[in-house]
Amino acid sequence: NKENNTTETATGDSTGKRFLSQPLVSDIYTADPSAHVFNGRIYIYPSHDIEAGVAEDDKGSHFAMRDYHVLSMDSINGKVTDHGVAIDVKDVPWAGRQMWAPDAAFKNGTYYLYFPAKDKQDVFRIGVATSKSPTGPFKAEANPIPGSFSIDPAVFTDADGNAYMYFGGIWGGQLQKWATGKYDANGSETDLKNDKQPALSAKVARLSKDMLRFDEPVKDVQIVDKDGKPLLAGDHDRRFFEGGWMHKYNGKYYFSYSTGDTHYLAYAVGDSPYGPFTYQGVIMNPVQGWTTHHSIVEFKGKWYIFYHDTELSNKTHLRNIKVTELKRNPDGTIETIEPMGK
Numbered sequence: 001n002k003e004n005n006t007t008e009t010a011t012g013d014s015t016g017k018r019f020l021s022q023p024l025v026s027d028i029y030t031a032d033p034s035a036h037v038f039n040g041r042i043y044i045y046p047s048h049d050i051e052a053g054v055a056e057d058d059k060g061s062h063f064a065m066r067d068y069h070v071l072s073m074d075s076i077n078g079k080v081t082d083h084g085v086a087i088d089v090k091d092v093p094w095a096g097r098q099m100w101a102p103d104a105a106f107k108n109g110t111y112y113l114y115f116p117a118k119d120k121q122d123v124f125r126i127g128v129a130t131s132k133s134p135t136g137p138f139k140a141e142a143n144p145i146p147g148s149f150s151i152d153p154a155v156f157t158d159a160d161g162n163a164y165m166y167f168g169g170i171w172g173g174q175l176q177k178w179a180t181g182k183y184d185a186n187g188s189e190t191d192l193k194n195d196k197q198p199a200l201s202a203k204v205a206r207l208s209k210d211m212l213r214f215d216e217p218v219k220d221v222q223i224v225d226k227d228g229k230p231l232l233a234g235d236h237d238r239r240f241f242e243g244g245w246m247h248k249y250n251g252k253y254y255f256s257y258s259t260g261d262t263h264y265l266a267y268a269v270g271d272s273p274y275g276p277f278t279y280q281g282v283i284m285n286p287v288q289g290w291t292t293h294h295s296i297v298e299f300k301g302k303w304y305i306f307y308h309d310t311e312l313s314n315k316t317h318l319r320n321i322k323v324t325e326l327k328r329n330p331d332g333t334i335e336t337i338e339p340m341g342k
């Protein structure tokens with residue numbers, strides 16, 4: 001285990017840029033932080049970025065990660081412990097490459113790690129691995145979750161005990177290749193190329209009681225505007241791209257996500273875990289780096305957003321995770337965060 005000190009003060013790099021928060025760890029590159037509070041401690045399940053020497057392309061081939069580390073801390077400004085390798089791609093029987101953004105859940109004494117990876121046919125699937133400890137090591141199931149596809153699983157457990165997986169991502173995340181319900185290897189590498197049609201939706205499915213399977217057919221996560229009309233594919237400032245997350249506040253369901261090529265973290269609110277979700281606005285303006293990805297968690301009465309940028313490397317595939325407070329207005333709307341400071 002390694003420990004790092006962290007504070008939540010604004011920092012600047014050698015070029016004089018201002019950053020709202022500083023990296024939580026600096027001896028490995030980390031991204032896509034999914035944070036949870038288990039037994040009063042914060043556990044973070046990030047991607048572990050590496051320099052794999054793969055050329056950059058629109059498919060995200062340069063994000064060639066091979067394992068996951070779990071990080072933890074007992075307070076937001078406290079020491080961060082790196083618990084080492086929790087699972088390696090070589091220990092996942094079905095996986096070929098690219099361990100992308102994971103998430104975790106806890107139920108009945110077992111911790112579940114959910115993760116996307118390309119299978120041996122180079123198709124993204126979502127796997128699950130289990131452990132009796134929040135920090136692993138995690139043991140992978142022999143096969144990906146049946147019926148799973150694309151990337152970025154986020155598992156939300158509602159007050160009634162039902163757990164739902166939100167997932168999906170367009171472009172390199174391959175969601176557009178599943179538009180007909182079957183994988184089309186020759187499908188577009190970006191989106192459906194029809195800006196006037198409703199945008200591709202994130203997906204949601206309730207998980208089985210054992211947390212290892214989908215318990216129902218996968219459904220669309222519909223995001224609509226204030227008039228109830230689906231956001232269109234050409235609406236790049238607002239439409240879903242990847243990195244979905246669900247949290248509940250005052251009885252409302254907040255679905256938040258990245259807009260990808262326009263680099264916003266946006267959110268939409270609904271009355272049920274299935275939506276529809278009405279677009280509300282931007283949670284975070286663009287960070288340094290192409291990707292933006294987050295999680296939202298309540299800890300000791302305050303809400304926090306974990307996110308990443310590229311402060312340490314200034315390279316889009318070598319990212320570092322950060323945290324800052326998430327503030328809300330009295331009506332439940334979220335204040336927009338400026339990650340480069342003010």
Ligand code: FUB
Pocket residue numbers: 031032047060063100101151152169242243291292293
């Ligand atoms: O880390 C690889 C990919 O980059 C994630 O799956 C996306 O959400 C983006 O952050």
